Amino acid sequence: MRKFISTIAGALMMFAMSAPLATIAKSAEFFTIGTGGPTGVYFQTGNAICKMMHKFAISADHGRKKGTNKAYRCTAPSTGGSNYNIGQIKEGEFQFGVAQSDWQFHAYNGSSKWEGKQFSNLRAVFSVHNEPFQIWARKKAKVKDFKGLAGKTVNIGNPGSGQRGTMEELMKAMGVDNSYFKGVTELTSSEQVKALCDGKIDAFGYSVGFPNGAMEQAATCGAKALPINLTGGP
Structure with missing residues (x-):
């Protein structure tokens, strides 16, 4: 799945028009980029954008030379993920x-989860990278495919995350709900790999770009990605 930096059109206009050209040079416009868990790619992406802005001195002085007379400063805090950010x-x-x-x-x-809450003013600014959805299982769980998750403990992701939403969409497509598993957890992406390696959960679903340190960590403790076959259900 592709990942997008998303924003509302009004916010873009605000950045362009919220202060007159006579603004004092030292003034600054602050904005926030919602990201994800502190160990995930979203958090790194958001903070890399802010760091790049600061590195290339998008400052009041720079703005004045470009005719905008405005400084921009950003923060990129850790958040619950995709749906929370939107x-x-x-x-x-x-x-x-x-x-x-x-x-x-x-x-x-x-x-889907946005039924009755349509956000038609949402806009994509640019895409960053492909982000495949995977299900990983620990070796000792002896799971070979989605059917093998029956009676296992599975992390479905924290509320508000794209991971959680996509896992629920997959479960719906497979014709199952939480009762299909022995138990479900709502761990964040930064918590689930350790839980898997420690044997506290048997599997988790995750949308993430590669290469990824968390998946490398999962592989070192014997975890593996499972094939997902949507034909015929479990």
């Missing part, structure tokens, strides 16, 4: 956010 943008709390493109699609069209 929700915060909709509420006006964030100006930008990193999100899976499938949840951007659902929010824009008012489908």
Whole structure:
């Protein structure tokens, strides 16, 4: 799945028009980029954007030379993930956010979890990288495919994350719910690999770009990715 930096069009106009050219050179415009867990790619992406801005001195002096007379400063805090970020943008709390493109699609069209909450002003600024959805299982769980997850303890992701939403969409497509598993957990992406390696969970679903340190860690404790076959259900 592709990952997009998403924002509302009004926020982009605000950055361009919220202060007159006579603004004092030392003034600054602050904005927030919603990211994800502190060990994930979203968090690194958001903070890399802020770091790049600061490195290339997008300052009041730079702005004045370009004719805008404005400084820009950003923060990229850790958040619950895709759906949380989109929700915060909709509420006006964030100006930008990193999100899976499938949840951007659902929010824009008012489908799936966004039914009745359509966000038609949502806009994609640019895509960052492909982000495949995978299910990983620990070796001792002896799981070979999705059917093998029956009676196992599975992490479905924290509420508000794209990981959680996509896992629930997959479960729906397979015709199962939480009762299919022995137990479910709501761990964040930064917590689930350790839980898997420690034997506290048997498997987890995850949308993430590669290469990824968390998946490398999972592989070192014998975990493996499972094939996902949507034909015929479990």
